[in-house]
Amino acid sequence: MSSNITRSLIALAAGVIFAIGLGVAGMLNPANVRGFLDILGEWKPALMLVMVGAIVVYALANQLALRMKKPLLDIDWSNLPRPGFDFPNQAKLGAVLFGVGWGMAGFCPGPAIVSLVSLHSTVWTFTTSMLVGFYLFALYERRKHSKGT
Amino acid sequence: MMTALYGGLIIGLAAALLMLFNGRIMGVSGIAGTFINMLFTPKARTAQSGEFSWRGFFLFGMILGGILLSKFTNTFVDAAMVTSNPAVIIAAGLLVGVGTRMGWGCTSGHGICGIARFSGRSVIATMVFIAAGMVAVAVANALLNVSGVGQ
Known part of the structure; x- marks a missing residue:
């Protein structure tokens, strides 16, 4: 269907713009990320500005979205998760595990994928392991659901 | 310092596009994780080809953006693991x-x-x-x- 194609093209554009933003922001340099997390050492607060800039733009877009009956290319907003406080302990544990890995390597998922372009063998090792991690958790979820719990 | 802010504004713009046009959250782990899962689940992939396609295009866009960065900036030259x-x-x-x-x-x-x-x-x-x-x-x-x- 043609709307699938337009949605894919928007996603393509968003991916390109996102990667460029990560590059401009300095997020593709793991040393910057480590510097941001190194509060006991030589703390580099710059990455906080990345979050501030992105959150301001997105919060404005969200105000716009709240006034729109539906997204421009879809029939309703049902694919946006409802904001809320529900966050079970297992999910909190997930956030801890993610934070530890992020601190160890200085990479979160976005920069890890974009940096594949560098053809650094270490980056490829990291990103491959991350993708394996994604799949392992999907397998775990599937097993849990097939057991009916 | 300011480039960090500008980079953030650009990232916000990308996320805004995906929300306002497609009604989707730009969460990389969710997009890539679902994509990988569908990649190895042919049944889900064919039943929901649109779901598979936009995620693939988003990830491809990220790689394309990375190629542009490597052509026109020294982003990956500076980056040391x-x-x-x-x-x-x-x-x-x-x-x-x-x-x-x-x-x-x-x-x-x-x-x-x-x-x-x-x-x-x-x-x-x-x-x-x-x-x-x-x-x-x-x-x-x-x-x-x-x-x-x-x-």
Whole structure:
């Protein structure tokens, strides 16, 4: 269907713009990320500005979205998760595990994928392991659901 | 310092596009995780080809953006991995992969989109993973100092 194609093209554009933003922001340099997390050492607060800039733009877009009956290319907003406080302990544990890995390597998922372009063998090792991690958790979820719990 | 802010504005714009046009959250771990899962689940892939396609295009766009960066900037020349110890890198990659899926999102989905939509769970998640990252870096630095390898 043609709307699938337009949605894919928007996603393509968003991916390109996102990667460029990560590059401009300095997020593709793991040393910057480590510097941001190194509060006991030589703390580099710059990455906080990345979050501030992105959150301001997105919060404005969200105000716009709240006034729109539906997204421009879809029939309703049902694919946006409802904001809320529900966050079970297992999910909190997930956030801890993610934070530890992020601190160890200085990479979160976005920069890890974009940096594949560098053809650094270490980056490829990291990103491959991350993708394996994604799949392992999907397998775990599937097993849990097939057991009916 | 200012480039960090500009980069953030650009990232926000990308996320805004995906929300306003497609009604989707720009959460990289969710997009890539679902894509990988569908890649190995042919039934889901054919039943929901649109779901598979936009995610693939988004990820391809990220690679394309990376190629543009490598052509016109020195982004990847400056970037040095903080460690090249394969055991550390593999463990870190697995932790990030499993952790972001188990934690319902990563820096983009929780840290940017969720916080900007005033979602309480994303505020909690972001505080938790930043705090955990800070502890990990502090511990890593302390270990390096003890063993006298680092710096």
